[in-house]
Amino acid sequence: MNKSIEELQPLVVLTGPTATGKSEAGVMVAERLRGEIVSADSMLIYRGMDIGTAKPTRKDMRGIPHHMIDIVDPDEDYSAALFQKQARNVIANIHKRNKLPILVGGTGLYIRAVIDDYDFSGIGGDQYLRDRLFKEAEENGSGVLHKRLSAVDPGTASKLHPKDIRRIIRALEVYYFTGKPISSYQRVRCSNSLYKIVMFGLFMEREKLYRRIEQRVDKMIASGLIEEVRGLLQRGFHKELNSMRGLGYKEISGYLAGESSLERAVDLLKRNTRRFAKRQLTWFRRDERIKWCDIEKYGGLNNVAEEITLNLEGIF
Numbered sequence: 001m002n003k004s005i006e007e008l009q010p011l012v013v014l015t016g017p018t019a020t021g022k023s024e025a026g027v028m029v030a031e032r033l034r035g036e037i038v039s040a041d042s043m044l045i046y047r048g049m050d051i052g053t054a055k056p057t058r059k060d061m062r063g064i065p066h067h068m069i070d071i072v073d074p075d076e077d078y079s080a081a082l083f084q085k086q087a088r089n090v091i092a093n094i095h096k097r098n099k100l101p102i103l104v105g106g107t108g109l110y111i112r113a114v115i116d117d118y119d120f121s122g123i124g125g126d127q128y129l130r131d132r133l134f135k136e137a138e139e140n141g142s143g144v145l146h147k148r149l150s151a152v153d154p155g156t157a158s159k160l161h162p163k164d165i166r167r168i169i170r171a172l173e174v175y176y177f178t179g180k181p182i183s184s185y186q187r188v189r190c191s192n193s194l195y196k197i198v199m200f201g202l203f204m205e206r207e208k209l210y211r212r213i214e215q216r217v218d219k220m221i222a223s224g225l226i227e228e229v230r231g232l233l234q235r236g237f238h239k240e241l242n243s244m245r246g247l248g249y250k251e252i253s254g255y256l257a258g259e260s261s262l263e264r265a266v267d268l269l270k271r272n273t274r275r276f277a278k279r280q281l282t283w284f285r286r287d288e289r290i291k292w293c294d295i296e297k298y299g300g301l302n303n304v305a306e307e308i309t310l311n312l313e314g315i316f
Contacts, residue, residue: 016202026104028305040105052248
């Protein structure tokens with residue numbers, strides 16, 4: 001039996017496109033409401049990837065506990081299903097401390113996996129088939145498997161990089177094992193949230209956001225992004241890892257490999273980040289639960305945090 005809204009535990013969600021200041025605003029709200037931050041960012045999970053992910057520093061956190069940051073190494077497998085399990089445990093512990101959990105980030109699937117009854121279970125596997133597909137990829141290249149996946153599950157194939165061998169093989173394995181695309185198992189079982197949630201989204205006029213993105217990239221370069229990526233590569237974290245294909249790491253890895261000039265790599269990073277922000281906004285706009293806050297209209301993040309706090313009065 002589903003719980004009534006009054007019986008559910010509270011959860012605040014703060015999301016929006018990259019570079020809108022979600023992390024800073026989240027800290028401001030947490031300070032006002034005795035909250036703790038639960039990161040919902042698929043790149044902040046990686047240790048040693050700090051500059052390119054704009055990971056908040058201890059100074060940025062201002063004494064507010066932050067969770068789901070620096071939990072795996074760049075070469076460790078991670079998934080939305082694992083994030084769902086771990087983040088929900090963190091949220092439960094925050095509730096036990098009588099604090100307010102604030103889920104902050106821009107990874108839409110991670111947010112949905114936590115707040116909704118998102119089902120990642122029920123998918124079988126076949127080790128023999130998996131090993132055979134890996135061997136085939138080694139002999140013929142991952143492109144062959146990606147093309148095969150496109151034929152049986154074009155939706156999943158369109159979301160995967162042709163060199164993402166592990167996920168391509170997993171999607172083929174599920175299809176061959178069950179006769180259904182892997183996306184059919186990654187579904188929301190019911191429309192009711194698992195929490196008493198209030199969701200806020202930060203945004204600003206597109207051209208202003210794009211300027212912020214470009215300034216942010218320039219700051220990352222000045223702060224040592226190239227050295228950070230070089231260090232990761234020297235430690236053996238090769239550029240084909242999922243983590244190293246993240247924004248900033250992919251483009252700078254290409255530059256360090258001699259595939260482009262630094263100027264070209266920076267231009268690509270700015271362009272790719274702008275496109276990413278646009279995709280994020282398209283994803284979040286589909287969720288009618290989100291109350292959108294125009295940062296410019298409110299006159300800055302501090303006023304946005306105050307508005308969010310006022311909206312939460314009497315709810316929790």
